[in-house]
Amino acid sequence: xxxxxxxxxxxxxxxxxSVKIECRSLxxxxxxxxxYRQFPKQSLMLMATSNEGSKATYEQGVEKDKFLINHASLxxxxxxxxxxxxxxxxxxxxxxxxxxxxxxxxQGTRLTVV
Amino acid sequence: QKEVEQDPGPLxxxxxxxxxxNCTYSNSAFQYFMWYRQYSRKGPELLMYTYSxxxxxxxxxxxxxDKSSKYISLFIRDSQPxxxxxxxxxxxxxxxxxIWGAGTKLIIKP
Numbered sequence: 001x002x003x004x005x006x007x008x009x010x011x012x013x014x015x016x017x018s019v020k021i022e023c024r025s026l027x028x029x030x031x032x033x034x035x036y037r038q039f040p041k042q043s044l045m046l047m048a049t050s051n052e053g054s055k056a057t058y059e060q061g062v063e064k065d066k067f068l069i070n071h072a073s074l075x076x077x078x079x080x081x082x083x084x085x086x087x088x089x090x091x092x093x094x095x096x097x098x099x100x101x102x103x104x105x106x107q108g109t110r111l112t113v114v
Numbered sequence: 115q116k117e118v119e120q121d122p123g124p125l126x127x128x129x130x131x132x133x134x135x136n137c138t139y140s141n142s143a144f145q146y147f148m149w150y151r152q153y154s155r156k157g158p159e160l161l162m163y164t165y166s167x168x169x170x171x172x173x174x175x176x177x178x179x180d181k182s183s184k185y186i187s188l189f190i191r192d193s194q195p196x197x198x199x200x201x202x203x204x205x206x207x208x209x210x211x212x213i214w215g216a217g218t219k220l221i222i223k224p
């Protein structure tokens with residue numbers, strides 16, 4: 001299957017700082033990328049959907065000013081967690097799809113805010 | 115009502131049993147149907163991908179789509195403890211909007 005690379009896999013940051021997570025589709029052009037959050041023992045929660053060159057569409061309850069998503073090219077999307085708080089600690093996963101076909105997932109990023 | 119409904123489980127079965135996982139949906143425009151497996155602390159991986167109605171088989175896994183009933187299934191034959199994971203269904207329409215089920219946690223008991 002296609003490869004989606006997510007970086008970093010783990011990050012620890014201090015409260016109040018910002019963290020950027022990258023999601024790259026390595027061997028296909030991702031017309032749409034999705035960002036998810038997952039708490040321990042819970043299912044994926046879709047945070048936002050981003051189409052290349054457009055503003056991201058955020059799910060209800062997700063603060064767009066806190067979780068900044070940029071999808072500037074067909075192979076790269078970034079999620080920036082701004083002014084991070086301990087409650088932002090979670091597993092963040094991206095996935096990428098071409099024209100709504102099968103989506104491929106990144107390896108996930110475990111964010112710990114201390 | 116959600117567009118895609120999936121029982122979160124957990125579903126616990128003995129090793130060797132046939133497992134049936136299901137999703138129902140309400141949008142008749144869905145054309146592409148997918149099943150993903152997610153192990154704890156890992157990103158989901160694509161298991162099966164089906165376009166429109168019918169069956170698709172890959173090893174011990176069979177995906178089935180019944181568009182008339184708006185119902186999709188994933189069957190796992192000769193289930194193994196290593197199949198214990200969360201299984202997510204996903205589907206998309208011609209507008210390329212991908213909609214996810216909540217995931218079913220499967221436990222295979224040795």
